[in-house]
Amino acid sequence: MEIIKDKPGEKILLLGNEAITRGALEAGVDVATAYPGTPASEIADTFSAIAKYFIKQKKDPGFYFEYSINEKVALEIAGAAAISGLRAITSMKHVGLNVASDTFMTYMYIGCRGGHLIVTADDPYCHSSQNEQDNRYYALFGGAPMLEPSTPNEAKEMTRIGFEISEKLQSPILLRTTTRLNHVRSSIEFKKMQKPRRIGNFEKNPMWVTTPDIARARHPELLKMLKKAEEISEKSEFNKIINIGKPSDWGIVTSGVSFNYVKEVAEDLKLDVRILKLGMSNPLPKKMCKNFIKSCKNIIVVEELEPILENQFKVIAYELGEKVKFYDKSSGHFSRLFEYNPDIVAEAFSKIFKVKNPYVAAKTSDIKLPSRPPALCPGCxxxxxxxxxxxxxxxxxxxxxxxxxxxxxxxxxxxxxxxxxxxxxxxxxxxxxxxxxxxxxxxxxxxxxxxxxxxxxxxxxxxxxxxxxxxxxxxxxxxxxxxxxxxxxxxxxxxxxxxxxxxxxxxxxxxxxxxxxxxxxxxxxxxxxxxxxxxxxxxxxxxxxxxxxxxxxxxKIKRGEKILVYQIDQGKCQRCKTCIGRFGCPAIYFGKDESILIDEQQCNGCGNCATICPFGAIHVKEEK
Amino acid sequence: MKEKINITLTGVGGQGVVTAANILGKAAVRADVNVFVSEVHGMAQRGGSVNCTVRLGDVSGPLIPNGSANAILSMEPSEALRYIQYTNKKTKIITDIVPVIPFTVATGDEKYPELEKIFNELEKYGELYKVDAAKLANEAGALITRNIVMLGALAGADILPFKPDFLLGVILESVPNKYKDINKKAFELGIKSIKK
The missing domain is CATH 3.40.50.970 (Thiamin diphosphate (ThDP)-binding fold, Pyr/PP domains)
Known part of the structure; x- marks a missing residue:
């Protein structure tokens, strides 16, 4: 199993989600919990696979892992472990944090002793989701420090270092990812694996019991923690300025995967710009942001979904009394909808800088292609x-x-x-x-x-x-x-x-x-x-x-059993279309001359088409 | 490597598109070439159109800009046409020739275009290479190696910044001993299929 090798310096190809799990292992994580959901699932799946690998050999995986009943319970289990001084990670899809939010909002008041990373996997464009909510609001809402990686390797490093930040602050932190990070593979470099702690120690203290008096006492502590987090953010290696081209008074503020598009497009358009990449994006490194604003006459803010950086930067600029021109969502240059890509960023930049967009899409074909909407599997x-x-x-x-x-x-x-x-x-x-x-x-x-x-x-x-x-x-x-x-x-x-x-x-x-x-x-x-x-x-x-x-x-295949495939007896079939038009199995299709056939490659052998056929025309064909 | 190489891999769920993209990514890491691979998971996978991208060299993210694909590797003819905005006249369009009919067509609600029309259209967009992957995979010894044939074809198209052996190495590591020869043969037949 490559992902558990303790070989610092070695590079392997990992999915963003696998990289997060690796980062947690490098930090010596003790407890990992999750409820599966795209695009977060493989973080948990990787823990699961590693645990099974060790347990099969009767060895200690070094951590406890569970797929909890839901995200709220997952957060509570990992939270209690972190309160007991262990390192913990909880992963979920963006809407999962809605389920866990009741726990999350008050957990932020009391904090933890061991490091705790809460991974939220957002899904701009709703690739596999019912909405595209921007969970960076949860960082602002609950007062959680937040890290936003741009690449799998950065996700691994942010996870590893995130545990240290969390322990310094005695507070859980959010690792906010998006589909184009979770489901992207790239090269990651191994760092040394740390030994887990294994046994926690719950120290009884009235502050863990959030009755109103305690809650009133804890809220100011949360704000103090955020002050301290801001100091960490000022010095964080994840917040940096990248210069493209010659020195200029044009600045671009960005975070997460948007940074990838900004950097590449700025290079391809041969722009002279300075990019402020915010990897620790809550709390913002205010001094760094102020200096950046002061050094710019024009600022472009590139962030998917909600205008969160945009609004915060405008407040800082206002406080500074700086007259900076902003190009962002409210100026109409960027959208609050869906995920970005190089084309969207190039289109906006070419308008702002009045240069030609170098990416020219080939004209779409006049040939109408059939759609392939997802369907229940054959045999479901x-x-x-x-x-x-x-x-x-x-x-x-x-x-x-x-x-x-x-x-x-x-x-x-x-x-x-x-x-x-x-x-x-x-x-x-x-x-x-x-x-x-x-x-x-x-x-x-x-x-x-x-x-x-x-x-x-x-x-x-x-x-x-x-x-x-x-x-x-x-x-x-x-x-x-x-x-x-x-x-x-x-x-x-x-x-x-x-x-x-x-x-x-x-x-x-x-x-x-x-x-x-x-x-x-x-x-x-x-x-x-x-x-x-x-x-x-x-x-x-x-x-x-x-x-x-x-x-x-x-x-069945593991047990050596055969999967039976069905076929339609063309002599008996009356073309009533019950199987195709009412039952709708995707393995059944129209052949030539309105004949109805079963695609053997797709048939999973449930046999329900044979049951519903009014003419008894469908039966087992042969062994697959 | 200062250059950028962009490859779009397309097909239908279950055709091994994600696996092929993954193999390309692993080979790139072995060859010490910077790489990003994007995938689709979850709901998008169930029987639907699958699109992965592989970017190599001086790139900082996984998504391919319009008109910038060096190659489209398609496991299904109509799926090559679906992502045609990424092509330019120099794009190598390498496609399997066997259509996969979606259930929207099976139920009579939509139509699958005539195959010849698709190929004629693809020819207008780039350099078209048609690969009879099923035939070559059977020749190699197993139909399941269809996507390995296609990877071979890509390796033979002279666009990858590393030798075909890097790809073959990754492929052979991922299959049991008894299937190594079949996979090697499938890969080599793929390479041959594209050499004119």
């Missing part, structure tokens, strides 16, 4: 559940959905995802729709989502007797993010056996009176179960249990 058990629910339901049913693979149920021909906000929102919105409308409601969420934040709305539904059908798609994994374990699996993130929590037992404990447990691959039985659930007055739950087909087939 969710498709069977959707199909059965659709058969059972009356017209005009509303389908609140949730975060996970099943959002893909919105696509044709299923079209069974009508409302989505965030993790766990399906059941809460289902009840709201039941109150507000006279329609039947069937909502959908996954098993991991159920454990994450789906249980409270189920309890609420039962208590208030909301007339809804809540479907829990139990495929025994957190599939979308890369097949992670959760409390419903019988092993944990370190590969150790774990107590498996049964979804329907939890529902029973929540007081649900009508629970149907089905195997969606028995489409007829599942349809009947949905009918009964719909007829029940009050809250009913359908637990649809079938493992993710990708995991199932992986296990």
């Amino acid at each position: 058990p969710h498709r069977a559940t959707y199909y059965a629910a659709k058969k059972a339901q009356p017209k005009d049913v509303i389908h609140p959905t949730d975060i996970g693979c099943y959002t893909l149920g919105r696509a044709k021909p299923l079209e069974m995802a009508d409302l989505l906000l965030c993790m766990g929102s399906n059941a809460g919105t289902a009840c709201g729709l039941a109150v507000a409308t006279d329609k039947k409601i069937i909502s959908f969420m996954g098993d991991s989502t159920f454990f994450h934040s789906g249980i409270p709305p189920v309890v609420n539904a039962v208590h208030h007797n909301h007339d809804v059908v809540i479907t829990i798609l139990d495929n025994r994994t957190t599939a979308m993010t890369g097949h992670h374990p959760h409390p419903g699996t019988d092993f944990d993130g370190m590969g150790r056996p774990a107590k498996k929590i049964i979804v329907e037992d939890v529902c029973k404990g929540c007081g649900v009176e009508h629970i149907e447990v089905v195997d969606p691959n028995s489409i007829k039985d599942t349809t009947e179960a949905f009918k009964r659930a719909l007829n029940f007055k009050g809250t009913s739950v359908v637990v649809s249990k079938s493992p993710c087909i990708l995991l199932e087939n992986r296990d």
Whole structure:
């Protein structure tokens, strides 16, 4: 395993997320926690892989790791470890910090003793997310010192040194990344690995108990900490000025991945500019920023999403009484939307400097290309559940959905995802729709989502007797993010056996009176179960249990079993299109002369198309 | 290395685009060439269009500016056309010739353009190299080496700032002993396929 080599000076190619894990190992991290979510998942996955690697050899990995039930719990576990003097890291996607924010905001008041890095992986452009919120606001909101890397190597170094900063300040700090850092590979240079501490020591102290009197006493301490952090920021190696071309009074302020585009475009456009790269961007090194503003007549601020540096720089310039011209979001040169790239930065710079943009896009072709929207995999058990629910339901049913693979149920021909906000929102919105409308409601969420934040709305539904059908798609994994374990699996993130929590037992404990447990691959039985659930007055739950087909087939191959592929008997097929037009498996397609065929390469062998075919025209073909 | 070399890798989820980009990145580190690779994960991966970039040399980030690709390596013909804004007349467009039909076409909602039309169009944008990767992979001994054939084709296109052996070295390290010969042959057939 290359990533755990203790060979200072050696260079290897790592994903930004792997680099963060490596940085934590170099800092001797003791506790790592996470809830998986794109683009943060591989930080946790790398800890998981390393832990499994050691445990398999009956060796101590040197750290404790878990995929926690949700981000809030993840932060609390790592936070308590850091309060006990251990080094800890918690990673999550940007919206995960919303879930953990209750803990985060008060944790900032009391701080920690061991270093604690909270990694937030933001997703400008919503590549894999429901919004593109800018979590740098959380640094300002909670008063957290913040580091923003531009490259994987810098991410590793910021993680390593971040633990030292955190310990100096006795405060957790944010490591704020974006997709183009998390999912970028580049060369990183190993530094020495530090030994972890392993045993923490919780020293009892009234200050850990944030009753109002303590909170009032702690808030000024938070502000004092930020003063101290500002001094660190002034001297930080991560805040620096880079000169491009000849000395000039044009300055560019930037941070994170935007720096990469700024530097390259400034070089390509042969500009004479000075770039202030802010790696420790909260609190700002105010003296450094003041001197930079004083040395400039024009300042360009390049930052993705919100005008956070822009607004702070304008305040500093105002306080200085300096008349500097700003080129930024409010001047209309940059957008608050989506992620940046070299073209966006080049376009803005060419306007500001009145030079030609050297990057010329080839004209788009007139040929219309077919779209390739993401779809439920061939053989996905969710498709069977959707199909059965659709058969059972009356017209005009509303389908609140949730975060996970099943959002893909919105696509044709299923079209069974009508409302989505965030993790766990399906059941809460289902009840709201039941109150507000006279329609039947069937909502959908996954098993991991159920454990994450789906249980409270189920309890609420039962208590208030909301007339809804809540479907829990139990495929025994957190599939979308890369097949992670959760409390419903019988092993944990370190590969150790774990107590498996049964979804329907939890529902029973929540007081649900009508629970149907089905195997969606028995489409007829599942349809009947949905009918009964719909007829029940009050809250009913359908637990649809079938493992993710990708995991199932992986296990089958490991066990040496064959995956059966299906084919359509062209003699029997009546072209009714049930399989293609109603079920919508992506492995089924139209051949020549309206014939309908199954792509053997794609078929995962669930056999549900054979079940639903009214003419019995689909059957097992051969061994794959 | 003062030069910049930009490569766009495209295809459909499951075709090994991310793996190919990763192999290129590892080879660059071995050859001591500065490298950035960008990938797609999560939702974007499920059956969708996959686009990775590999940048080598004097570059400071992973994203390729418009019109700046030295090569497009596409595992699927229509996907080469999807990222055509990165090409200039000198761009080498290396594509597999076998289409992957999306379900939007399978269900009859959209159309897949005629293959010849795609190739004619690609020829207008750069230097087109068509590779029958499936045939060559089968010739090497395993269809699964299709993306290795394509990497071989890229290695044969004289744009990489390091010898093909760096790529082959990384490929062979990642496969079990019994598949090493097949992968080596696939890679070499790829190189040959592009030499005119």
